[in-house]
Amino acid sequence: MINFEALYRISYGLYIVCSGDKTRGNGFISNTVFQVTAEPPKFAACCHKNNFTSELILKSGAFSVSVLNQNASSDIFGRFGYKSGKEFDKLAGMNVKYGDTGVPIVIDESIAFLECRLVETIDVGTHLMFIGELVNAEMTDDSKEPMTYLYYRKVKKAASPKNAPTYIDRSKLAENQKYAFNKYECPACGYVYDEATEKIKFEELPQDWVCPACGSRKTDFIKL
Numbered sequence: 344m345i346n347f348e349a350l351y352r353i354s355y356g357l358y359i360v361c362s363g364d365k366t367r368g369n370g371f372i373s374n375t376v377f378q379v380t381a382e383p384p385k386f387a388a389c390c391h392k393n394n395f396t397s398e399l400i401l402k403s404g405a406f407s408v409s410v411l412n413q414n415a416s417s418d419i420f421g422r423f424g425y426k427s428g429k430e431f432d433k434l435a436g437m438n439v440k441y442g443d444t445g446v447p448i449v450i451d452e453s454i455a456f457l458e459c460r461l462v463e464t465i466d467v468g469t470h471l472m473f474i475g476e477l478v479n480a481e482m483t484d485d486s487k488e489p490m491t492y493l494y495y496r497k498v499k500k501a502a503s504p505k506n507a508p509t510y511i512d513r514s515k516l517a518e519n520q521k522y523a524f525n526k527y528e529c530p531a532c533g534y535v536y537d538e539a540t541e542k543i544k545f546e547e548l549p550q551d552w553v554c555p556a557c558g559s560r561k562t563d564f565i566k567l
Contacts, residue, residue: 355492359409359423359449360388361434362399368439368447369395369428372420374492376408384477386459389470395428400473404461405444409453412487413494419452421557425531443478454484495556527564532557536564 361370375389388406390397400406411419422433438450442458450456459475466472524538527545534556538544545564552561 357411357415357490357492357495358388359411359419359453360390360396360406361409361447361449362396362403362406363447364403364445365441365447367399368434369399370409370423370433370447370449371396371428372424373408379474385462386457386475386477388459388473388475389467390473391470397471400461400471401464403444403446405442405446405478406459406461406473406475407442407446407448408457408459409449410455410457411452411490412454412484413490414487415452415490417554417556417558420532421554421559423449425557425559450483454487454489455480455482526567528567529554529557529559530563530565531559535567 355374356376358373358376359370360373360376361368363369371390371394373388373390375387377387379385379387386408388408390400396406426433434447434449439447440450442448444458444460446458448456448458457477458479460478461473462476463474464471465474525545526538527536528534529536532554534554536545545561548561550561553559554564
């Protein structure tokens with residue numbers, strides 16, 4: 344038996360993983376970036392095989408990791424977490440620098456970044472695990488705390504998208520039962536507006552209200 348609630352107890356950070364070059368770059372929100380060796384320092388990042396960034400990492404042989412701050416805006420999650428880079432230039436209008444390997448590095452909303460040169464790729468099924476050796480690491484803002492996935496879930500009330508390694512079907516959760524108040528779910532990011540804990544009913548929200556986690560429109564929400 345698997346209690347899927349137990350999986351939410353695993354600690355994660357939240358990052359923007361990027362790759363490509365000055366001609367074409369892309370990135371995605373990731374909560375599966377972790378250090379795997381100390382000498383030399385190497386980091387692993389998991390990416391769905393269908394993600395555009397996977398193609399760019401394999402092509403460029405490098406990737407960057409921007410560590411998001413705890414107060415990162417919903418716009419940054421909407422842009423990098425719930426839109427396809429094949430159809431939308433995620434880096435357009437962003438504060439981006441290019442590292443020693445030539446890959447783009449997102450500075451917006453970050454407190455630090457890492458740049459890694461790809462040394463190994465492991466096929467783990469639906470995802471590829473990219474192992475990169477660290478070539479550069481810098482602080483961009485030492486006054487803020489890093490965003491964690493727990494904070495993202497509890498405060499932002501959002502969930503992993505379907506391509507994330509940590510995606511969990513809500514129908515498998517014990518909390519998915521009948522409620523005295525209505526609940527409305529954002530189809531893009533999984534954020535749930537729960538009338539039992541909010542001060543205003545969903546229908547009474549202004550028409551220009553948007554999802555606080557990813558910026559989706561009120562009209563896109565689905566009643567649970």
